[in-house]
Amino acid sequence: MPESTELDLKLASGTVHAHRWGPTDAPLALCVHGLSANLHAFDYLAERIAGPSRQLVALDLRGRGRSEITPPGSYGLTAHAQDALEAATLLGAERFDYVGWSLGALIGITAAGLAGERLRSLTMIDHIGTVDPAAYAAVRAGLNRLDAVVDDPADYLAAIRAAGVVTPWSEYWDRIYRYELGERADGRYSPVTDKAACLEDLDHAATGEVVSSWAKITMPALLLRATVPFGGGLIVSEADAVALRRAAPGVRVVDVDRNHFGIMTDDGMVDATGELLAKG
Structure with a gap:
């Protein structure tokens, strides 16, 4: 197991927690x-x-996890991309590799448009800016879990697992969703992630504005596309992957036989991402 530490980064926009x-x-x-x-x-x-020759730093976006919840109007792709660039600077990296999943992928594309010279590579995990309406509806409905209040974190995890969207389930998903919870003054538990922040980002991302930055992806880049539908649709259709490659011919597309969640614990995703990072 690689050595790991937690840290807080004091950004201009607010404090962001990282691992x-x-x-x-x-x-x-x-x-x-x-x-x-x-x-x-x-x-x-x-x-x-x-490992010894590679550090990974994962962020909690503002409004999520242990990062600061900032005021309405402070979110959106450009704001988060600026956070990512500033975080890399505070971590001592003028140039760095970027790996983003879902909204994180859109933030990476936006960062490529803002300061592409700083990205040594860009890995986009199952999002590039356009979404099937059925999948979008499923994502929006999934935010309703953030209203939950439970007596036992195990009940929260069991409800999410029973919904059958996160598949295959493993202890990694226990980690993700248990971390999402905070203990209230009354001894019960509720998510600490701010639903309003998520909705603001979802609405901003749904404009498809990020597509205008596809042509700015000139660094070595990888799109990992989940091919198992989520909520009745795909996050990235085959046609959209083709359109991305027309705009950014250097992007390598790898299809993964998982849904939008399962791709994050798939060894094919690990192998393809590791291969791209090793080239840097």
Whole structure:
């Protein structure tokens, strides 16, 4: 298991919590999670590719996990991309590899448009900016879990598992969703992730504005596309993957036989991401 530490980064926009695997002087891969997830989404990847010659740092986006909840209007792809670039600077990396899942992938594409010269590589895990309406509806409905109040964290995990969306389930998902909970003054538990922040980001991402930055993906880049439907649709259709490659011919597309969640604990995802990072 690679050495790991937790840290807080004081950004201009607010305090962001992070988890580092690997030594501080190794090349940096900055990892950014999906809409309502948290930094533990990258545990599976980090435990397999971080080591003496590679550090992975995963962030909790503002409004999620242990990061600061900032005011309405402070979110959106550009704001998060600026956070990611500033975080890399504070971590001592002028150039770095970027790995993003879902919303995190869109933030990476936005960062490529803002400061592409800083990205040594870009890995986009199952999102590029356009979404099937059925999948979008499933994502939005999934945010309702953030209203939950439970007596026992096990009940929260059991309800999410029973919904059958996160598959295959493993102890990594226990980590992600247990971390999502905080204890209330009354001794019960509720998610600490801010639903309003997630909705603001979801609405912003749904505009498809990020597509205008596809052509800015000139660094070595990888799209990992989940081919098992989620909520009745795909997050990235085959046609959209083709359109991305027309705009950014250097992007390598790898299909993974998982859904939008299962891709994060898939060895094919690990292998393809590790291969791209090794080229840096």
